[in-house]
Amino acid sequence: MCRYMKSSILVLVISTLVLAAGCTRLPASEETGLGPGEYEGIVNTQEIKKENVSLKEELEKIKSELEDLEKEYLSLAKSNESIISKLQEAESKLDIVEAEDIPKFKIEDTDLNSIVQYLEESSSIIDKSVKGIDIISSGERVVFRTIGYGNVYSQIFIWDEGENEPTLIDGASFDKDGSYEWLDRYILIKSGGKNKVLDIENKKITGLFDEPLKMQLLKDTTTVLLKDKDNKFVLYDFINDSNKQINLDNNKYTDFNLQEDFVLFTGTYTENGVEYEIRARLALDELMEMYEIQRADEAGTASPDTEGTL
Structure with missing residues (x-):
C-alpha cells in the first residue's frame, strides 16, 4: 500500500512538472514591450515604409524626366511650326514674283507690322518695271494695291489685323491711266471716265458715277x-x-x-454786248437743310490730302 502511494505521488509530481514546462512563456522585450512575433511585424512595417519612400522618390524622378521630355517635344514642335511657316511665307513671296494673274498673299504672323513688312519685302523682290505692290495706308488696317497683275492694271486689297490673308475688293480696280485720291475716310477711284468710291470700313464699292468737271466733299457727310x-x-x-x-x-x-461754312457759286453772262459777273453765296447749313443732306453719324478722320497717279 505504501509503495503504491509513493508511485502515485511520483506520477503526480512528474505530470505537474510536464504541465509547468508546457505552459512556460518567454518574457516580453524590455525595449519594445512586445513579444518576438509582434516585433517581427514591426520590422516588416518599417521596411515597407522605407520601400514606399524609395518608390515615391523614383516616381518623382520619372515625372520630372517626363516633364523634361514634354518641354523638349513642345520646343521641337514649335520650332518645326516656325520653320514650316517661314517656308510657306517664302513660297508665297515666290508666287508673287512669278504670278501672272492676281497673286495670293498669306502669312502666319498677322499683326499690322508683320503684314506691312511682308508686303514691303515682297515688293522689294519684284521687277518694278513690270509689276509692283503699293501700300496706300496702314492705320487701323492695311490698304494696298497690286500693279501689273492679271487683266486689270491695278487691284485694291484690304488686310485686317489678325487675318492670314487680305480681302480682294470686287470692283476696286482701275487701268493704267487711272488714279485714286482720299475722299475723307473713303477712297475715290478715277478710271476710264468713271468715278467710284471705296468704302474701306465695309470693304466695298459704294458709288459709281461719271467723272465730273469739278467735285468737292461736304464735310462730315457722304455727299459731294x-x-x-x-x-x-x-x-x-x-x-x-x-x-x-x-x-x-x-x-x-x-x-x-x-x-468751311458756305458755298459760293460764280459765273458770267453777256447782255446787250456787256459781260456781267455774278455770284451767289449760300450758307452750308442752309444748303444741307434745303436738300435734306444728313451728316454722317461719326465724323470721318481726314486722310492725307494726296492723290496717287498710276
Whole structure:
C-alpha cells in the first residue's frame, strides 16, 4: 500500500512538472514591450515604409524626366511650326514674283507690322518695271494695291489685323491711266471716265458715277457737290447712290467754291454786248437743310490730302 502511494505521488509530481514546462512563456522585450512575433511585424512595417519612400522618390524622378521630355517635344514642335511657316511665307513671296494673274498673299504672323513688312519685302523682290505692290495706308488696317497683275492694271486689297490673308475688293480696280485720291475716310477711284468710291470700313464699292468737271466733299457727310459734264450743279450721295440737282441757271453760273461754312457759286453772262459777273453765296447749313443732306453719324478722320497717279 505504501509503495503504491509513493508511485502515485511520483506520477503526480512528474505530470505537474510536464504541465509547468508546457505552459512556460518567454518574457516580453524590455525595449519594445512586445513579444518576438509582434516585433517581427514591426520590422516588416518599417521596411515597407522605407520601400514606399524609395518608390515615391523614383516616381518623382520619372515625372520630372517626363516633364523634361514634354518641354523638349513642345520646343521641337514649335520650332518645326516656325520653320514650316517661314517656308510657306517664302513660297508665297515666290508666287508673287512669278504670278501672272492676281497673286495670293498669306502669312502666319498677322499683326499690322508683320503684314506691312511682308508686303514691303515682297515688293522689294519684284521687277518694278513690270509689276509692283503699293501700300496706300496702314492705320487701323492695311490698304494696298497690286500693279501689273492679271487683266486689270491695278487691284485694291484690304488686310485686317489678325487675318492670314487680305480681302480682294470686287470692283476696286482701275487701268493704267487711272488714279485714286482720299475722299475723307473713303477712297475715290478715277478710271476710264468713271468715278467710284471705296468704302474701306465695309470693304466695298459704294458709288459709281461719271467723272465730273469739278467735285468737292461736304464735310462730315457722304455727299459731294459736283459740276457735271452738262454744267449742272449736283449733290451726289455716294453711299446711297442718290443725287439732287441744285436749282441754278447753269447758263450763267459756271463754277463753285466750297468753303468751311458756305458755298459760293460764280459765273458770267453777256447782255446787250456787256459781260456781267455774278455770284451767289449760300450758307452750308442752309444748303444741307434745303436738300435734306444728313451728316454722317461719326465724323470721318481726314486722310492725307494726296492723290496717287498710276
